[in-house]
Amino acid sequence: xxxxxxxxxxxxxxxxxxxxxxxxxxxxxxxxxxxxxxxxxxxxxxxxxxxxxxxxxxxxxxxxxxxxxxxxxxxxxxxxxxxxxxxxxxxxxxxxxxxxxxxxxxxxxxxxxxxxxxxxxxxxxxxxxxxxxxxxxxxxxxxxxxxxxxxxxxxxxxxxxxxxxxxxxxxxxxxxxxxxxxxxxxxxxxxxxxxxxxxxxxxxxxxxxxxxxxxxxxxxxxxxxxxxxxxxxxxxxxxxxxxxxxxxxxxxxxxxxxxxxxxxxxxxxxxxxxxxxxxxxxxxxxxxxxxxxxxxxxxxxxxxxxxxxxxxxxxxxxxxxxxx
Amino acid sequence: xxxxxxxxxxxxxxxxxxxxxxxxxxxxxxxxxxxxxxxxxxxxxxxxxxxxxxxxxxxxxxxxxxxxxxxxxxxxxxxxxxxxxxxxxxxxxxxxxxxxxxxxxxxxxxxxxxxxxxxxxxxxxxxxxxxxxxxxxxxxxxxxxxxxxxxxxxxxxxxxxxxxxxxxxxxxxxxxxxxxxxxxxxxxxxxxxxxxxxxxxxxxxxxxxxxxxxxxxxxxxxxxxxxxxxxxxxxxxxxxxxxxxxxxxxxxxxxxxxxxxxxxxxxxxxxxxxxxxxxxxxxxxxxxxxxxxxxxxxxxxxxxxxxxxxxxxxxxxxxxxxxxxxxxxxxxxxxxxxxxxxxxxxxxxxxxxxxxxxxxxxxxxxxxxxxxxxxxxxxxxxx
Ligand SMILES: Cc1ncc(C[n+]2csc(CCOP(=O)(O)OP(=O)(O)O)c2C)c(N)n1
Ligand SMILES: [Mg+2]
Numbered sequence: 001x002x003x004x005x006x007x008x009x010x011x012x013x014x015x016x017x018x019x020x021x022x023x024x025x026x027x028x029x030x031x032x033x034x035x036x037x038x039x040x041x042x043x044x045x046x047x048x049x050x051x052x053x054x055x056x057x058x059x060x061x062x063x064x065x066x067x068x069x070x071x072x073x074x075x076x077x078x079x080x081x082x083x084x085x086x087x088x089x090x091x092x093x094x095x096x097x098x099x100x101x102x103x104x105x106x107x108x109x110x111x112x113x114x115x116x117x118x119x120x121x122x123x124x125x126x127x128x129x130x131x132x133x134x135x136x137x138x139x140x141x142x143x144x145x146x147x148x149x150x151x152x153x154x155x156x157x158x159x160x161x162x163x164x165x166x167x168x169x170x171x172x173x174x175x176x177x178x179x180x181x182x183x184x185x186x187x188x189x190x191x192x193x194x195x196x197x198x199x200x201x202x203x204x205x206x207x208x209x210x211x212x213x214x215x216x217x218x219x220x221x222x223x224x225x226x227x228x229x230x231x232x233x234x235x236x237x238x239x240x241x242x243x244x245x246x247x248x249x250x251x252x253x254x255x256x257x258x259x260x261x262x263x264x265x266x267x268x269x270x271x272x273x274x275x276x277x278x279x280x281x282x283x284x285x286x287x288x289x290x291x292x293x294x295x296x297x298x299x300x301x302x303x304x305x306x307x308x309x310x311x312x313x314x315x316x317x318x319x320x321x322x323x324x
Numbered sequence: 325x326x327x328x329x330x331x332x333x334x335x336x337x338x339x340x341x342x343x344x345x346x347x348x349x350x351x352x353x354x355x356x357x358x359x360x361x362x363x364x365x366x367x368x369x370x371x372x373x374x375x376x377x378x379x380x381x382x383x384x385x386x387x388x389x390x391x392x393x394x395x396x397x398x399x400x401x402x403x404x405x406x407x408x409x410x411x412x413x414x415x416x417x418x419x420x421x422x423x424x425x426x427x428x429x430x431x432x433x434x435x436x437x438x439x440x441x442x443x444x445x446x447x448x449x450x451x452x453x454x455x456x457x458x459x460x461x462x463x464x465x466x467x468x469x470x471x472x473x474x475x476x477x478x479x480x481x482x483x484x485x486x487x488x489x490x491x492x493x494x495x496x497x498x499x500x501x502x503x504x505x506x507x508x509x510x511x512x513x514x515x516x517x518x519x520x521x522x523x524x525x526x527x528x529x530x531x532x533x534x535x536x537x538x539x540x541x542x543x544x545x546x547x548x549x550x551x552x553x554x555x556x557x558x559x560x561x562x563x564x565x566x567x568x569x570x571x572x573x574x575x576x577x578x579x580x581x582x583x584x585x586x587x588x589x590x591x592x593x594x595x596x597x598x599x600x601x602x603x604x605x606x607x608x609x610x611x612x613x614x615x616x617x618x619x620x621x622x623x624x625x626x627x628x629x630x631x632x633x634x635x636x637x638x639x640x641x642x643x644x645x646x647x648x649x650x651x652x653x654x655x656x657x658x659x660x661x662x663x664x665x666x667x668x669x670x671x672x673x674x675x676x677x678x679x680x681x682x683x684x685x686x687x688x689x690x691x692x693x694x695x696x697x698x699x700x701x702x703x704x705x706x707x
Contacts, residue, residue, distance in 0.1 A: 066490045104466065163688075
């Protein structure tokens with residue numbers, strides 16, 4: 001069987017859900033005949049036509065607000081931000097309008113906002129950011145970041161079917177690098193459930209998306225030292241699967257959080273706080289974090305690599321933690 | 325009006341005449357809206373409610389436009405659009421049977437629910453009561469009501485002005501995608517036309533030829549900011565050309581002019597000919613919010629001029645000229661409207677507060693995300 005890339009998995013999810021439900025439609029910049037900046041929707045315009053694969057003008061706020069209107073009319077918009085960084089231009093619509101509608105007057109807002117995010121490409125301060133914490137802080141948004149093609153497929157399909165707004169973070173670096181064989185048929189991954197990717201007994205790593213893969217590589221290194229690392233792919237950041245996290249912490253007693261977003265007030269701070277509040281009796285060391293240094297992302301690739309939380313830094317942090 | 329930005333619409337010609345049933349319904353709805361404002365203004369003056377944003381003066385515009393909608397059209401309102409809400413929600417003929425003939429009821433009225441129950445919910449909403457549309461979690465007109473079976477598809481505002489214009493464009497987009505001839509009507513104050521969302525949404529509406537009518541309620545001021553500090557074009561409707569949509573400025577105090585312009589805009593939208601920016605010129609008859617000092621900032625002579633422009637006596641003079649209402653009928657309409665509002669407000673005042681659990685109600689609609697949220701600890705540890 002042929003392998004499917006992360007990007008192809010996204011395209012498959014979009015196509016299958018559009019096929020299944022005539023209310024599902026795509027909106028974004030350059031997504032129609034061109035297929036989007038990363039070609040995630042390539043071929044769908046030809047199949048579903050101009051009212052279901054809509055090229056918008058160069059706007060984010062207006063597109064997100066329009067998607068909200070369509071969702072309130074019973075449709076299921078899937079919106080692509082050309083790069084995650086540009087979602088800041090639609091921030092107000094997301095955090096004030098989209099996120100609060102259900103709480104305020106109980107109208108469901110079935111909407112997915114896809115964010116191709118992350119660094120590693122030397123793309124500079126405005127095409128490299130990891131914005132998950134901006135949204136995880138807002139009640140009413142589901143925030144997900146799959147790390148594998150299978151979860152990209154299964155979680156996007158689940159996100160499109162869910163009656164709530166989902167911020168869907170797709171790592172650009174994984175788009176063409178991650179591949180795996182995927183089953184035929186309706187592949188669904190539940191939202192709100194973490195996955196223990198590698199089980200271990202000495203240290204727990206909590207991560208997602210690109211840094212999940214770096215954490216797995218670091219865990220291989222630690223295994224050579226005889227340290228058994230459990231690696232958990234959070235997959236959904238909000239709402240958080242505390243059960244899976246706390247069960248692991250109670251087993252290993254040590255926690256390292258790894259994320260690509262900048263350190264201060266990053267989502268790792270939330271994880272450390274929850275582990276501290278609810279598992280302190282089990283902890284045998286500090287909850288540590290490996291994250292991007294508190295700087296914008298530099299353009300020069302060597303400078304960027306200096307700040308990215310890759311496998312070497314994770315390995316060092318794990319070794320230090322293992323010594324407690 | 326103390327401005328060079330005067331209406332450009334001609335008086336309606338005979339061919340554009342507005343049906344007597346529409347004028348009679350408008351008359352009652354105007355008094356209903358005015359009675360509501362008077363009641364809440366009085367409460368704001370004595371401190372029984374914290375804030376009140378009055379819609380006095382906007383009635384011809386909000387009611388004149390909303391009366392051109394049909395069942396299933398979408399409505400998006402902001403803070404001075406009670407008239408449009410009442411027009412859309414209420415079967416006026418059932419609410420005030422002594423004022424109407426059976427023939428005044430429309431096909432849409434046959435779909436609408438008990439009007440006094442809806443009015444009670446609206447009053448409860450303003451007081452943050454349990455029976456309000458948001459059951460106490462959001463303020464006065466910050467809610468929506470999506471009941472297609474009643475022909476009502478209303479999306480209320482959030483505080484961030486301008487934010488609802490893209491949403492209205494999305495409601496219009498859905499109508500196109502569904503291959504229906506439904507339209508979306510949105511309202512916005514002239515101040516909020518300076519927001520980026522105004523531009524993004526109207527540009528999108530132009531590109532997609534969306535069946536959207538955006539009504540600008542140009543009441544000369546935004547909080548304390550006069551037009552001269554808000555925009556530099558002659559008329560806001562001139563901006564329509566920049567979006568490739570229709571634009572018109574009308575006297576927002578002239579019910580028939582507003583209604584006829586709106587009817588034309590709705591006809592264009594239903595025919596697939598795209599969006600309209602309809603600017604309605606209004607006087608500033610009240611301050612930004614009652615008692616916030618913003619009205620006192622307007623020079624007294626200018627203020628007097630605005631207050632003298634009250635659209636209600638003008639509309640009643642027109643009804644008299646058309647032989648549709650004499651002084652006795654006008655008094656009866658006013659009294660009936662006042663009594664209906666008084667009853668609804670009194671009931672809401674003594675209405676129950678929501679249970680405290682409402683504060684912690686779900687932020688997610690039912691499904692696996694909502695279930696995951698329910699499993700997660702979302703309150704601080706304080707024990
Ligand atoms: C985005 C945003 N900025 C500021 C405010 C504060 N604010 C509330 S009403 C208002 C003036 C609105 O003026 P206009 O749009 O002309 O409506 P009017 O009150 O005159 O009907 C302002 C500045 C707001 N609600 N939203
Ligand atoms: Mg104004």
